[in-house]
Amino acid sequence: MKIVRLHAIVCIIMFGVLNSWSQLRVTTTTTDLAALVETIGGDLVDVTSLSRPLQDAHYLDATPGMVVRISRSDLFVENGFELETGWVPEVLRETRNRRVRRGGEGHVDASNGIQAIQIPQSISRDQGDVHPSGNPHYTLEPVLAQQAARNIADGLIRVDGANSETYLKNLEQYIERSNEIVEKWVEKFEPYSGTSIIIYHKHFDYMLKTLGLDIVDAIEPLPGIAPSAGHVATLLSTFDSESVRAVIMEPWHDQRVGKQVAEGIGVDLVVGCPSVGSCDGANCVITLFETNAAKIYEAINATGGN
Ligand SMILES: [Zn+2]
Known part of the structure; x- marks a missing residue:
């Protein structure tokens, strides 16, 4: 309530x-x-x-x-x-x-x-x-x-x-x-500044950038292009849970691939809220941001932060 x-x-x-x-x-x-x-x-x-x-x-x-x-x-x-x-x-x-x-x-x-x-x-x-x-x-x-x-x-x-x-x-x-x-969330993320994240589509980039997080790669090789098995294999051989702290993706893309990458690396998969109304509580752009920031914060903490 x-x-x-x-x-x-x-x-x-x-x-x-x-x-x-x-x-x-x-x-x-x-x-x-x-x-x-x-x-x-x-x-x-x-x-x-x-x-x-x-x-x-x-x-x-x-x-x-x-x-x-x-x-x-x-x-x-x-x-x-x-x-x-x-x-x-x-x-x-x-x-x-x-x-x-x-x-x-x-x-x-x-x-x-x-x-x-x-x-x-x-x-x-x-x-x-x-x-x-x-x-x-x-x-x-x-x-x-x-x-x-x-x-x-x-x-x-x-x-x-x-x-x-x-x-x-x-x-x-x-x-x-x-x-x-x-500002409140930027302060909260300050200790995690520069933490590396892998994304699926380039959907959350503006917010990740504002929060000081570093997008090191994307599961889609180009926006709108589905990943090949080779691209996924390259991600898995390049990154581990020391170099990346979370994988974030949108609910409308193939979550099996997101899971495969996150599990292979050994970090949490964050299924973000892509738009207002797509998650409980995300009913304007401000609460949409807060909902996504909270999910990412939790995932980064689950793998030990910076
Ligand atoms: Zn897009």
Whole structure:
């Protein structure tokens, strides 16, 4: 009960009187972005995510239902950095609502102004690399996501200037809260600074970097490319429990491979929460970060820390 209340306090900001008839209709591509919209818009918005919490947004297919939802929206928010490149352009082409198309006042690319990491020197999309514009998973790190929250606030103000004060106030509170929580975890991880981690997909990289952890290798040889037996064998012959402290992966990838690597090395496998709503308690980007940080902390401690 206490935990539930704490999450409610961390996540939900409510201002104004609930007027469902006047709520803005907002559609986002992911649950993380939907949570950010709720944080900034409070009860002034009615938000829907096109992907569910345990769906990998790299691989959705455009559906007529998505077109209908976007067509009826006042604001559409996408993650950017080509996360949704396989389906959003098609949905936007099909919609008759020009305002939510790229360049329209009701369109938000939440990545605007964020500096991506891991921008490839040569684009290897032919080989299936799903990160051609750099790492798109910035919502896993709430301080980095402040810029996304700003972009969302700007979008809400463009379509609903009358409530700009509320949106800006909620943005300010989000910035304060996310700074506080991330700082708390950075301090907690300080003794483990430089601890080596193996990942599966490059999903948690921004948060691992903020926590001072060192990603030494990935089970996927390139983002979106399944590992070969040879690549797994190389990982097992290169690393041991002295050189690596945990393996972290997403629930939507083959956990047998994650287990094989973790067990072979002799460390814990952390199945992280990839998105808001994918784990109990991870109901906004701040608690998503906290849930993942706690899981990683426990795994590192289980293998003796630094
Ligand atoms: Zn990815």
